[in-house]
Amino acid sequence: DTEVTQTPKHLVMGMTNKKSLKCEQHMGHRAMYWYKQKAKKPPELMFVYSYEKLSINESVPSRFSPECPNSSLLNLHLHALQPEDSALYLCASSPGQVTNEQFFGPGTRLTVL
Amino acid sequence: AQSVTQLGSHVSVSEGALVLLRCNYSSSVPPYLFWYVQYPNQGLQLLLKYTTGATLVKGINGFEAEFKKSETSFHLTKPSAHMSDAAEYFCAVSRPNTDKLIFGTGTRLQVFP
Numbered sequence: 001d002t003e004v005t006q007t008p009k010h011l012v013m014g015m016t017n018k019k020s021l022k023c024e025q026h027m028g029h030r031a032m033y034w035y036k037q038k039a040k041k042p043p044e045l046m047f048v049y050s051y052e053k054l055s056i057n058e059s060v061p062s063r064f065s066p067e068c069p070n071s072s073l074l075n076l077h078l079h080a081l082q083p084e085d086s087a088l089y090l091c092a093s094s095p096g097q098v099t100n101e102q103f104f105g106p107g108t109r110l111t112v113l
Numbered sequence: 114a115q116s117v118t119q120l121g122s123h124v125s126v127s128e129g130a131l132v133l134l135r136c137n138y139s140s141s142v143p144p145y146l147f148w149y150v151q152y153p154n155q156g157l158q159l160l161l162k163y164t165t166g167a168t169l170v171k172g173i174n175g176f177e178a179e180f181k182k183s184e185t186s187f188h189l190t191k192p193s194a195h196m197s198d199a200a201e202y203f204c205a206v207s208r209p210n211t212d213k214l215i216f217g218t219g220t221r222l223q224v225f226p
Contacts, residue, residue: 004156031212042203042216043157050212090156100145100207102214104156 004105006091012111015081021108023074023091032074033102034066035090043090049074051096081112115140117206119217127225132176132191134220136204139185146187147205147214148178157203163187164209174198199224 004025013019023032031050035043047066048055054066063085065077074091088109092102120135138144145164149157161172168180178189187204204217 006156033212040219040221042219045213048212055212088154092157094212100209100211100214101147101159101162104149104158106156107154109154 004091004093004103006105006108008108010109012113014113018079021076021089023105024072025093026072027093029093030071030096031094032068033092034076035092037088037090083112086110086112115206115208115215117204117215117217119204119220121220123221125223125225126194128196129193132194132198134189134202136187136217137185138187138206140206142208144206145209146180148189149203149205151201194224196224198222
């Protein structure tokens, strides 16, 4: 299995909702990432789990909360989001720090009303 | 610090014409370099990568890139454009043994019949 899968593909939520995005890989990769991508922009790194250690982009608001239940799964918990958080959320995985080649999932298109 | 510059946010070519997408990088250490392609509403797909060794790198879909240290460049080329090549292309750089990719701002390739 050489894929990174993400669910759901689309998500519409209100500003008071709590939802979660899910990401899964079965390539034995030891690093997983969450990115946010706005239209016509490159992906912006939000969080990295590398060898079970979390690294955070300090500019990411606390209404986004990552969770890594095991080395194959990565969740992004969403709470009290704002309309400006509407974007494509991409998950990626990497074998580790040797080449940093990252494999991306298809993304979740999030709309916050 | 590392950075990536992609010259030209939009490139238009005719079907069958040469594709040239430009990427220049800045890095204090020998970099790892990547080209990714993104089709509308999809994730990023790795086209090719340079880590060490041969400086001319061949990738998928007939694309290739040449690492030129003296010019700090990693331009992407394809001899003959196809309509299906229309997409957004991102150049990225990383340092060996780090978690992070630094993306360029992207180049949108349009292919006209």
